[in-house]
Amino acid sequence: MKEELIKRFGEGRVLDVPVKDGEIPLLVIDLELKSPVTVLVTNGLSDYRMPVHEKEEGREYNELYFCLPSYWEWEDRTNPRMNWVFEWIQRLAKYVIKNETWFGHGHTMPCGTEMQSLSESMKQNHFFLSNPMHLENEMEPIISNGKRIFFLAIIPIFEDEMDYKQGRGTFKFVQKLLNKGITEQLDDFRITSLKSKWRLRR
Numbered sequence: 001m002k003e004e005l006i007k008r009f010g011e012g013r014v015l016d017v018p019v020k021d022g023e024i025p026l027l028v029i030d031l032e033l034k035s036p037v038t039v040l041v042t043n044g045l046s047d048y049r050m051p052v053h054e055k056e057e058g059r060e061y062n063e064l065y066f067c068l069p070s071y072w073e074w075e076d077r078t079n080p081r082m083n084w085v086f087e088w089i090q091r092l093a094k095y096v097i098k099n100e101t102w103f104g105h106g107h108t109m110p111c112g113t114e115m116q117s118l119s120e121s122m123k124q125n126h127f128f129l130s131n132p133m134h135l136e137n138e139m140e141p142i143i144s145n146g147k148r149i150f151f152l153a154i155i156p157i158f159e160d161e162m163d164y165k166q167g168r169g170t171f172k173f174v175q176k177l178l179n180k181g182i183t184e185q186l187d188d189f190r191i192t193s194l195k196s197k198w199r200l201r202r
Contacts, residue, residue, distance in 0.1 A: 001043055001063070001144045002027060008142070016043075017086075024093045026086070028074070031138060037185060038074060039135070040085055041065035045093045046149045050102035061149045062103060064089055067135060067185045081119045081188070088118075092127070092154065103152060105131045106170035108162060115159070121188040124156035128165065130174065134183035153184035158192040 005014045009029055017026035017040070029039040046061040066085045068074050077083050088111070096103050107129045111118060115125045129152045132139040139151040155177075157165070165173035177183070180193040 001046065001142065001149060004142045004144045005029060009138075019090075023090050026089065031135070033138075036070040037135075038068040038070075038072070039065050039139070040068060040074070040089060041151065042089060042093050045096070046144070046147060048097050050096065051100065052102045052104065056102075056104050058148065059104065059150050060102075061147045062152050063149060064093055064103070064129075064152050064154055065139065065184075066154050067183075069186055069188075072186070081121050084118050084122070085186075088127070089154065103129055105129065105152065106165075108157075108165060110162075111156075118156055122156060122186070124158050126157045126159060126162040128155045128157045128161075128173075129153070130155055130184060132184065133174075133178065134185045155184050156186070158194075160192055160194050164194055 002014060002016075005027065009031070013030045015028050017028055019026055024045060025043040027041050027043045029041065031037050031039060042063045042065070045063050049060045050062060052060050066089060068085065072082050073079070074082055074085070077086065092103070092109075109127050111125045111127065117123045117125050132151055132153055135153070139153075141148050141150045143149070161173070164176065176193050182190060182193055
């Protein structure tokens with residue numbers, strides 16, 4: 001898959017990320033958009049064919065990604081405000097393989113059994129998987145080794161947003177995010193997209 005991404009983005013913009021033995025290979029992609037971002041993406045989850053529901057037929061092969069803002073120094077793997085993305089992208093990728101299940105647009109999950117905030121600055125405690133929004137064009141599916149591979153963005157969300165999504169559905173939740181200018185691009189400073197008493201209590 002790396003070769004196909006290099007064809008799309010150019011030599012030097014797609015680099016391997018060192019990982020430990022037994023971990024899913026990772027890549028970083030530097031994108032010079034209006035506001036530059038770095039994409040941290042799995043490079044091997046698509047070796048696993050997801051047993052998707054009938055309505056998702058054709059989307060059996062996926063990779064996961066985080067969209068990191070330009071102000072993040074993601075290379076500092078000791079910084080707890082940023083290094084959680086490496087742990088969680090591995091945990092999510094391994095979870096879907098180990099449990100022989102599938103991920104798709106709209107899936108949600110808590111950040112562990114304790115549902116703790118992701119970091120000191122990133123207070124969200126759930127994840128929402130989404131088709132690309134901010135990177136809709138850049139992260140279009142690719143064809144690699146005869147497989148059509150899709151990309152799913154991992155978006156941290158707040159507990160009230162999780163409740164809203166569960167109650168109102170994926171489409172309305174995505175519209176709520178977009179109406180607030182919220183996409184998959186991580187933002188240490190964002191607050192909930194909902195007007196709620198919970199928000200006032202923060």
